[in-house]
Amino acid sequence: MTSFVRRTLLATTVLASATIGFSAAHAEDTAPAAATTTAAADEQDNPTSVGTGARDRGADIVVTARRRQESSQEVPLAISVVGGEHIDSTGSFNVGRLQQLTPTLQYYSSNPRNTAVNIRGLGVPFGLTNDGIEQGVGIYVDDVYNSRVASATFDFLDVAQVEVLRGPQGTLYGKNTTAGAINITTNQPTFDFEGKAEVSIGNYNFKQAKAAISGPLTDNLAARIAVSSTSRKGTIYNVTTGEHIQSQDNLGLRGQLLWKPTDTIDVTLAGDFSNQDANCCGSVYVRTGATQRAINRQFAALAAAQGYAPPSLNAFDRLTDLDTDLRAKNKIGGASLRVKWELGEGTLTSITAWRFWDWDPSNDRDFTGLPIVALSQNPSQQDQYTQELRYNYSSDKIDFVVGAFGFYQRIDTQGTEAQGAAASRWSINPGSVAAVPPGSSGCGPSASNQLACDPTVLDGLVAYNTQYLKNTSAALYGQLSWHITPELTLQPGVRLNYDKKEGYYQRRVFDGQGNELLLGLPSYTARQSAQLAIYTPQEISPTFSDWNFSYDFTASYKVAPDVLLYATYAKSFKSGGINQNGVPVDGSNNPILATATVKPESVHHYEAGIKTQFWDRKATLNVSIFRTDIANYQANVNNGQYGVLRGYLANAGAVRSQGVEADFSVRPSERFNAYVNGAYTDATYRKFTDAPCPPELSGGTTVTSTTTVSPAGTPGGISPENCDISGQRLPGVSKFSFSFGAEVNAPAKLLGKEGEVYFGYDGSVRSNFSSNPSPSAYTWIDGYSLHNFRAGFRTESGFDVYGWVRNAFDQNYFEQLMVGPGNTGLIAGLPGDPRTWGFTIKSAF
Template sequence: MNGLLRGALLGTTILTTALIGLPAAHAETADAPAADTVAADAAAPAQDSQTSVGTGARDRGSDIVVTARRRQESSQSVPLAISVVGGDHIDSTGAFNVGRLQQLTPTLQYYSSNPRNTAVNIRGLGAPFGLTNDGIEQGVGIYVDDVYNSRVASATFDFLDVKQVEVLRGPQGTLYGKNTTAGAINITTNQPTFDFEGKAEVSVGNYNFKQAKAAVSGPLSDTLAVRVAMSTTSRRGTIYNVTTDQWIQSQDNLGLRGQLLWKPIDTLEVTLAGDFSNQDANCCGSVYVRTGATQRPLNRQFAALAAAQGYAPPSTNAFDRLTDLDTPLQAKNKIGGASLRVKWDVGGGTLTSVTAWRFWDWNPSNDRDFTGLPIVALSQNPSQQDQYTQELRYNYSSDKIDFVVGAFGFYQRIDTQGTESQGSASSLWNIAPSNALSKDPSVLNGLVAYNTQYLKNSSAALYGQLSWHITPELTIQPGVRLNYDKKEGFYQRTVFDGQGNPVLLTGPTSARKTAQLAIYTPQQIAPEFSDWNFSYDFNASYKITPDVLVYATYAKSFKSGGINLNGVPTDASNNPILAAATVKPESVHNYEAGIKTQFWDRKATFNLSIYRTDIGNYQANVNNGQYGVLRGYLANAQKVRVQGVEADFSIRPSERFNAYANGAYTDAKYKKFVDAPCPPELSGGTVATGTQTPAAAGTPGLSPANCDISGQRLPGVSKWSLSFGAEANTPVKLLGKDGQVYVGYDGSYRSNFSSNPSPSAYTWVAGYSLHNFRAGFRTDDGFNLYGWVRNAFDQHYFEQLFVGPGNTGLIAGLPGDPRTWGFTVSSSF
């Protein structure tokens, strides 16, 4: 895929890298040492947000510059919790997308079984853990150059020509276009320049890893400048499929970005930008991990069902990285768009307009039975999205007050066409062995469900935030937001048997039809939701000294109500329970306090924040045990509480050494969720009614209708997460060039977490640590050559575990990347 483009880009990049390794007036640092990570505000001293420390003569008293409050300012003066990662450090640590970024920012969580089913959370909050539902809002906003990206799928793409990434923690609705209850990821790319500059980079490594990046910027006239950037990444997969004789979980990414800057006068900037990214990986699969006892009859649990068909997984050791999935895997993912940004200095402030259109085209194919048996023969839900946004805001700054006022409009249309079908092994697997139909493959073979659904999502908001400097030391900062949301959805499932005859809820009944309806049930709903919401926050900060800032914040926020677009549960007559078609808005109360300090002549930075977030009507993604009836839907948990502490430290005693350590403790619990879906060990049996007593966990018999999981941990959240690293360098002269030889290290740790919406004994992911090293030579004029190794100790760990369908006790998983190593050469001019 993309072979011609990839070959051209790779060849151009190699040639450019070879030719431009010479001094130039606008050299950029190609590799940032560890302290440029400044995770969680540990703002390592740096000249600006792009320069890296320890690569030459830098002013130790300078700070990282951020735009978290829609204006440029030192991160240490911003009274909120924010992590800043420089673009050069992103490159040097191999953090080429948001998923890798979580190793550098401890309170960021990223989970992805494929680009569509991706969640990005901050402090354990954001999107419900589990299968994606188009009818939900993302609690973490992802912005690229002020443009909101509504699909988390954008987080799976390679970073392209990034200047820096800011991770803002806590509600951000009074400063950003779309309301975000958990935080925002603000990605800033390098902008067009009126001085000619460029950068090229090539990396090669094991698993046939190849990556090339190039960016060029310069003037077209006195008032017009252009910047073009490209990247391509390919890598062989890390899991071997013995059925198809292919490696899966590969990488095949292509990214393009172009920007045109028109600056007719000093007070006016107009930027037209366009981008396109494409993924075509052999992805996404899983491996067998284990089985766990459920409450299904023993002859309907995994061991007996597999034995009845003479089946055994290719390996019972997940880290043999073997699978036998028999459904063709596909994860074709395209995303892109265009934006027009106008910035006009007027009336003592800056007026900014951002107009944008974005698209997303998703074309998958999955194996939803997680085995090599032809049970689920096909599972795919291609989707197409168009998104339009318009934001208008005015920023004003003076000695006494700063303020931002803005308006935001959003429209999104998503269309999905799903196909799910059963295979020749389905009857024996899904129908009780006591039923003679289980021996007849034709009952379920070829049974197919076609899903048609769409979402129309509209939102409009007015927001504002005022900073009043009562004294040079004391500032109070109130903010408000008025928001309107409307969602209109449609979901239709039609079912046909293997002979092409419709399977209907009405009409004559038969044992054959009953068995088919137990797998796929026709359904049609048209859920709608609309609501107004007012939210606000209040922040007070005080500078005890010029280098010590304390602050406290209260925010009353919300997440818009949702609609279920994957279907809803049914009653005893197989009719949809329409009350479950909509989900109430979340009500969020966030309390936070912190201190930001620099000392030792600003050679050291220490920041500390504590917080508590209380959520009513928390939107949880819950799962159903049947194959095709319903995989996942939204429901409201009554109360959730998240609280924690975040501490961050960085030090740079000299230009030759810097280090950082960032840690977070997160206590995230369901305070009240009395009617949650049960974990697999309490599922699969006949549902208990009245005074009947359910069987013990993992014992065949009666199962509870639902479970009280109050007090248990939210899924995907580690109590402890850490990131740490250091870099040292020494000046040398090599190849006739003055520069430094350097060695760097970045490590991370996270404790165990639950990988199921309702915590299960079978789906706890054990804690793990990852260790990355690099060593190389760089020059002051922008040349850099280094080797790297990631997951150096080949740590075995899971990114996610999955509960197999049907309550058979099957647990599948996605192993994290093994040890990878390679070399990178880059040059800037």
């Protein structure tokens, strides 16, 4: 792993060099320092609607949700804003931790590639990632779109604020925002010399260092450099390797140059690089549940037949025995050029960007310490290019934005999956024999299928997957705000979008002796048939293209200077896609090409809300109600087998997400502030009649027209071919979720410095939620609450030292539960972080 000390020394060297250069340039400046016109510079000292940013009561929170700077209370949409100061003080250093502050944000990650970020229960299908579709929550950093959700797993780097826009944002943010958008703004270069540094240490060998420095190089050229490094020992102990897994080992770098050749032109060149090299990612044994497999083919019998037992039956002992090397090397970065030109009452903006993502994983897909799946890895390389050109205009009667957006992406993936020495006895049915004793695999002279007793049948069986995706998109868009009166504004918006996806998928299969298994032969031996049941060769070249037109209309009315009413209707879509990981096969093992493409989602969204400030703007209360209906919802389908097809995409009939959200904050004085945010979300499948069945209804003989489905969990029972889950809850969504917190401070003097002591608290509560695409009795995660505290001393000059504890009451909870492959009844899980504590010291200059 990358050494924390080495990285910190590198950061110190870079910053020291930059300081010398900045100081020299600053000393040579004879003209007054010019003020930057970037949004982040204006925003970074403003208070936030979530948490405790600055101390000015009644100041506006400046956002860029409509691609222009304005007060968040003037924007007629549901939006949460978290300032950089509160992000740092609460330890919310990535999107995953941000969900504890924003109740309608859901984040699930078994590893960086298999990450889901949803808003109001919508966004991406729950389960293994498929590169052939779009995400439904757009992630933007300084106006640059990040097409892969893996970017959400990296540490925030020198962030000024984060805006979480709830509800479809298709007009201004594109086809990838049917559920909302996360708009991240970093601190920009300044023409005043400034810097900051922060170091944290804690239990689990937690170490984090952050630093940034900014200032002028010449009269019209400024630069900013930022670095972040995070490391922590893993929270799960692997008894097989003697190592802790689920560790953190992150490094981030960002550099920016701001050139102002005139008072009306800003040119910003930015580059960034982030690296993760953690001992990750694994799981622990949670439980088993009865399926409809034969009793000797369920987990308890299969494990006993090979003398296997999990290292602990208590998931919160945090022990695992995974026997495959784990790896989650993740690199992401890129460069962008942003040009802003003030033209009269408008601004012309061009953003040109390139992003890359390199993913190098290794996983243990059988979730046990047995060598069943010996290797599972799909390294991937992505390059994306974007170009956006837009013009913003503002006047007393109208504001408008018009623009064009182009996108090209290329993804190449090279996959390897292999079976191990325990695979034959685990995956091949030895056949029915009389009076099979409990715990027996059925192997022996009386077994009707001796292949199960021969480890060489599957040991060394390997599949090599080769795939690529070319994704092209272009759009024209516009949004108008017509101020009919000072109180009444009508806001229509439109977007025309074209998509084209070209994919390729090839799977070649070889047995343990290196012989390739081919389809189309006149006949197969029993050994070959058993091998082909695990890995099936396949080659497809799916394509998709389509035009889509989306639009929205919002009416807002100011009842009073600090009371805004609004209502919105939006017709949006999420682009169709292709199954990039393979498709199901028919009885002759031929790919079913009708399943190669996935229809676009069609979205109808309705929302109404009120935004208010009162008590001399010391208090803010925003409330919204919403309903989102989606037809042809893109759902992830898993077939329960080890290697035949881990998952593919299909269209569910319809889903609906509806609910109520409220955000309240109060700051009666500079000595106290508090906030409470809450959401009720009812997100369900409205129609999904051919969904994959949950494990308790899977694994038995498939039902026919003359048979009756057995009750759930009946060993050796009759299973339906698919299940009707209409009316059931979408995965990952809690009906009720809340976040709340407060901070109190008092004047104090420490080490001769005038300042204030403070005590802060942040908490969150969520009710239970399903952790499987088809709700299962075995994968409901109980609701839980988390409580974080901090206390310290700070000065107006930027010095701050404090201690912190997160998950203070050591709540045991799961972030995610996963159904083991093969319908054996195994349930594995990812426990959330235990209690962590530490100390932070930071300084600004």
